[in-house]
Every structure is written in structure tokens, then in C-alpha cells.
Amino acid sequence: MTYEDILYEVRPAGVARITINRADKYNAFRGQTVDELIHAFQTAGWDRSIGVIVLTGAGDKAFCTGGDQSAHDGQYDGRGTIGLPIDELQSLIRDVPKPVIARVNGFAIGGGNVLATICDLTIASDKAQLGQVGPKVGSVDPGFGTAYLARIVGEKKAREIWYLCKRYTAAEALAMGLVNAVVPHEELDAEVDRWCAELLERSPTALSLAKRSFNADTESIRGISSMGMAALSLYYDTDESREGGVAFREKRKPDFRRHVTAKKA
Numbered sequence: 001m002t003y004e005d006i007l008y009e010v011r012p013a014g015v016a017r018i019t020i021n022r023a024d025k026y027n028a029f030r031g032q033t034v035d036e037l038i039h040a041f042q043t044a045g046w047d048r049s050i051g052v053i054v055l056t057g058a059g060d061k062a063f064c065t066g067g068d069q070s071a072h073d074g075q076y077d078g079r080g081t082i083g084l085p086i087d088e089l090q091s092l093i094r095d096v097p098k099p100v101i102a103r104v105n106g107f108a109i110g111g112g113n114v115l116a117t118i119c120d121l122t123i124a125s126d127k128a129q130l131g132q133v134g135p136k137v138g139s140v141d142p143g144f145g146t147a148y149l150a151r152i153v154g155e156k157k158a159r160e161i162w163y164l165c166k167r168y169t170a171a172e173a174l175a176m177g178l179v180n181a182v183v184p185h186e187e188l189d190a191e192v193d194r195w196c197a198e199l200l201e202r203s204p205t206a207l208s209l210a211k212r213s214f215n216a217d218t219e220s221i222r223g224i225s226s227m228g229m230a231a232l233s234l235y236y237d238t239d240e241s242r243e244g245g246v247a248f249r250e251k252r253k254p255d256f257r258r259h260v261t262a263k264k265a
């Protein structure tokens, strides 16, 4: 597969770096981006010469800001249940039998925040900002993005993150356990390299067994996600959901309640 939306590099030896290369869109993903990410994770995941996978975004503004709002009118573009086969990508990041590190170099918002959450480890620049926007833009991740997040930061904090859609600094994310480390922006690569070097010294089979063992406890969320995606697909076809995307593109506040109250009894 020839990549247009991502970069795939092996650097240094043993480390596959997968970069969402859409800096002009704040590294938002469209259907093609997700398909390319799936291909890249499958390649790195089953290549025995690779011991660690690093996921990041191009430039220094954003790690990833989730679904591309310019490719979202009702359903997203793409071949999956909601257009984007994002649930396949999320499962794959969990399924690859090696550690995946999120290198969070800027905004990790919406689906970008979900990707960083699902990765095994997260290392953030002190310039990073993390948060959810779903209910602000007529969407929600009804699976790993919500239920798995609650496992990490606790129910109260997870509900705050999703209901209020605030942006959190890297330091706040560290305090709530959403990231493993925060470093000055210019030291991000050196820190990621250090973590990768240490992981490459560990037994790959022991790491893979540990990863599967951690995953086993939250596998039921995969079922919740697949049911949730079917419900979400129906929601995306409502005026209430469309209002979120339209308002984002028109750079105005959404008025969701107008559509709720317009429903017939």
C-alpha cells in the first residue's frame, strides 16, 4: 500500500514510527487515513524485527484531533459502520503483540485523545493539550473512548471529560493518570527514544503476554464498542448530530436543543 496520509519509518532499529501526516488538518483522520494506519499497524505488529511501535502526529501543533470534520456530514467517509473503520484501528492497537507508545506532540482531542488513551504508554510534550469534544460536535465514542477511559482516570473524571469537554494541560493529564510522562517539548524525542531503548531490552514474549493479560480484563469493551457503533451510525443521521459538525465548520456555537425539542412525541 502506498501511504498518502501517514508516514512509516523504522527509526531507530527495532522501532516503527507511524506518523499521521496531515498537519494542515491538525492531523485529523479521514477514512483513508484510518485504512493506512490499519495497514501500518498490521505491518509493524507482525514484523519480528520490530519491538516497539510509536504513534505520533506531524508538526508540533497536534498529535491528532480525531475525525476530519470536513469529511463528516452525517456519516464519516470510509468503509466502516460509521464510515471511518475506527473501531478496527482501536482493536488493532490493542491486538498488536508489542507495546505502542503515543508520542503526544500537541493537541490530542476527540478521537485523537482516544487513540492516545488506547496506546499502552503515553509520553506528552509540555505543550500538549488533551480532551474530548464529542458532545460539543454531535458525536461520542461509545466503547474504548468512554468505558476504557474510566478504567484509567476513574468514573467521575471520565464523565467530566466527556460531559464538559474541557481541555486539559499535559500536567493535568499526568495528575489524572492519562499520560505516563510529560517532558519539555524539545526533549520529547529523546524521552521517547529512551523508553523505546528500555523496552527493546526486555523479553518480547514476556511483554506480549503482559499486554494480552492487561487487555483480557477489558475485552468486553470491544463488544460494547461494536454495539455502540451501530447506534452511533443511526445518531449521525439525525439533525441533532449534524448540527455539531455544521457548527464546527461554521465556527459557531451549536444549538443541539433546538433539534431535541423539535422531535414529535
Ligand SMILES: CC(C)(COP(=O)(O)OP(=O)(O)OC[C@H]1O[C@@H](n2cnc3c(N)ncnc32)[C@H](O)[C@@H]1OP(=O)(O)O)[C@@H](O)C(=O)NCCC(=O)NCCSC(=O)c1cc(O)c2ccccc2c1O
Pocket (backbone or CB within 6 Å): 024, 025, 026, 028, 065, 066, 067, 068, 069, 070, 082, 086, 087, 107, 109, 110, 111, 112, 114, 133, 134, 137, 139, 140, 141, 142, 145, 232, 248
Ligand atoms: C484542536 C482544537 C482544540 C484547536 O482549537 P483552536 O481554537 O486552537 O483552532 P481551530 O479550532 O481554529 O482549528 C485550527 C484549524 O484546524 C482545523 N481542525 C482542527 N481539528 C479538525 C478536525 N478534527 N477536522 C478538520 N479540521 C480540523 C480547524 O478547522 C482549523 O482550520 P482553519 O482552516 O479553519 O484554520 C479544535 O480545532 C478542535 O476542537 N478540534 C476537534 C474537532 C473535532 O470535532 N474532532 C472530531 C471529534 S469526533 C471524533 O474524533 C471521533 C473519533 C473517534 O475515534 C470515534 C470513535 C468512535 C465513535 C466516534 C468517534 C468520534 O466521533
